[in-house]
Amino acid sequence: MAESENGSAAKILKTDAENECGDAGEISSDSPVADFEITRVLRDGAREKTIFIHGKVKDQDAVVILEKTPFRQDMLPELLKSSQLKLEMKNDVYSTYQLQAPAHLNEIKTTVVCPATEKHVKKYLHQEVFLVEESGEDYRNLTLPYISSQSFSVQWVHNILEKKAEADRIVFEDPDPDTGFVLLPDFKWDQKQLQDLYLIAIVHQKDVKSLRDLTSEHLPLLTNIRSKGEDAIQRQYGVPPSKLRVYLHYQPSYYHLHVHFTSLEYDAPGCGVERAHLLSDVIQNLQADSSYYHNRSLAFPLRADDGLLLRFKEAGKL
Numbered sequence: 001m002a003e004s005e006n007g008s009a010a011k012i013l014k015t016d017a018e019n020e021c022g023d024a025g026e027i028s029s030d031s032p033v034a035d036f037e038i039t040r041v042l043r044d045g046a047r048e049k050t051i052f053i054h055g056k057v058k059d060q061d062a063v064v065i066l067e068k069t070p071f072r073q074d075m076l077p078e079l080l081k082s083s084q085l086k087l088e089m090k091n092d093v094y095s096t097y098q099l100q101a102p103a104h105l106n107e108i109k110t111t112v113v114c115p116a117t118e119k120h121v122k123k124y125l126h127q128e129v130f131l132v133e134e135s136g137e138d139y140r141n142l143t144l145p146y147i148s149s150q151s152f153s154v155q156w157v158h159n160i161l162e163k164k165a166e167a168d169r170i171v172f173e174d175p176d177p178d179t180g181f182v183l184l185p186d187f188k189w190d191q192k193q194l195q196d197l198y199l200i201a202i203v204h205q206k207d208v209k210s211l212r213d214l215t216s217e218h219l220p221l222l223t224n225i226r227s228k229g230e231d232a233i234q235r236q237y238g239v240p241p242s243k244l245r246v247y248l249h250y251q252p253s254y255y256h257l258h259v260h261f262t263s264l265e266y267d268a269p270g271c272g273v274e275r276a277h278l279l280s281d282v283i284q285n286l287q288a289d290s291s292y293y294h295n296r297s298l299a300f301p302l303r304a305d306d307g308l309l310l311r312f313k314e315a316g317k318l
C-alpha cells in the first residue's frame with residue numbers, strides 16, 4: 001500500500017491561514033468581509049468568544065464567523081513586552097488593565113460561508129434543541145429519505161480528496177481506495193497553537209455516509225484511521241494518542257464518513273455525549289456485533305426548526 005506524508009518534524013505549526021486560492025500569509029486583496037452588510041447576529045457565544053453573523057456580500061447571503069483564538073504561549077514574552085497597558089483600577093495588591101496588543105498578536109480567526117444557503121443560516125442560528133431517539137427502522141424510514149434530499153453538499157470533501165482544494169494542508173494520506181483516508185486540519189483550527197488542535201480524517205470510500213452505514217466490513221478502515229491518524233499527529237505535532245479525543249458525529253452535518261481528532265484538553269463544539277461517538281467504542285461495538293449500528297437506537301440533538309425534527313414529530317416519535 002502506497003502512502004505519502006507532508007511535513008515531518010514534530011510541532012510544526014503553520015503560522016498563517018492557507019487555502020486553495022491564496023498563499024500563506026498573503027493579505028487577501030479581495031476581502032469578502034469588506035463588503036459584508038450585516039443582517040443579524042445568529043449566535044453570540046460570550047464564553048467561547050465566537051460570534052456568528054448573517055449578512056449579504058454583493059446580494060449573496062453569507063455567514064461570517066469571528067472567533068478570538070487561544071493565547072500562543074510562544075508569543076507571551078512579545079505580547080507582554082510590546083503592548084500598551086491602560087489602568088482600569090487599582091486596589092491594594094489588585095489592579096486591572098486594558099492591554100492593547102500589536103495587531104499581529106491580536107488576530108481574529110474568521111470563517112466565511114458564501115454563498116450561504118438557508119440551511120447554513122439555520123445551522124448557525126441559536127436554537128432550542130431536542131433529543132431524538134432514532135431506532136434502526138426510524139433511520140431507514142425517516143432519516144435516510146430526509147438526508148438523501150436535504151443534506152449539505154459534500155463538494156468541499158470531494159475537492160479535498162481530488163486535491164482541488166487544501167492539498168497543501170494535507171498532513172497524511174493513505175491512498176488505498178478501501179482503507180485509505182486523508183488527514184488534514186479542520187477548518188475550525190488555525191494551527192497556531194496545540195491547545196485547540198483539530199484535524200479530520202476523510203475516507204476515500206465515497207459510499208459510507210455515517211456511523212449508521214458501518215459494519216464489521218469497515219473495521220480495517222476504522223483501525224487504519226485510528227493507528228495511522230494517531231501516528232501522523234504524534235509525528236507532526238508531538239501530541240501522543242493519550243492526549244487525543246478521536247470520534248465520529250451522529251448526526252454529522254456532512255454525509256461522507258469522516259473522523260474528528262481533537263486535543264483532549266479542547267472542549268470542541270460537538271464533542272458532547274449526545275453527538276460524539278469515540279472511534280475506539282465504535283470499533284469495539286462492531287467487533288462484538290457487525291450490525292450494531294444498523295439495529296440499535298441512537299440519540300442525537302436536533303434544532304427546533306430542523307426538518308428532520310418535524311418528520312419525527314409527524315411520525316409520532318416525539
Ligand code: GTA
Nearest residue numbers: 050065067111156185186187188200249252253254269270
Ligand atoms: N478542512 O471546507 C472545509 C470544511 N468544512 C466545510 C467543514 N469542515 C471543514 N474542514 C476543512 N475544510 O469539524 C469541518 C467542520 C467539522 C467537520 C464536519 O468538517 O469544521 P460534521 O459533519 O460532524 O459536522 O463535521 P458538524 O460537526 O456539524 O460541523 P461543524 O461545522 O463543526 O458544526 C458544529 C458546531 O461547531 C456548530 O454548530 C458551531 O457551534 C461550531 N462551529 C462551526 N464552525 C465554526 C467555526 N468556524 N468557528 C467556531 N465554531 C464553529
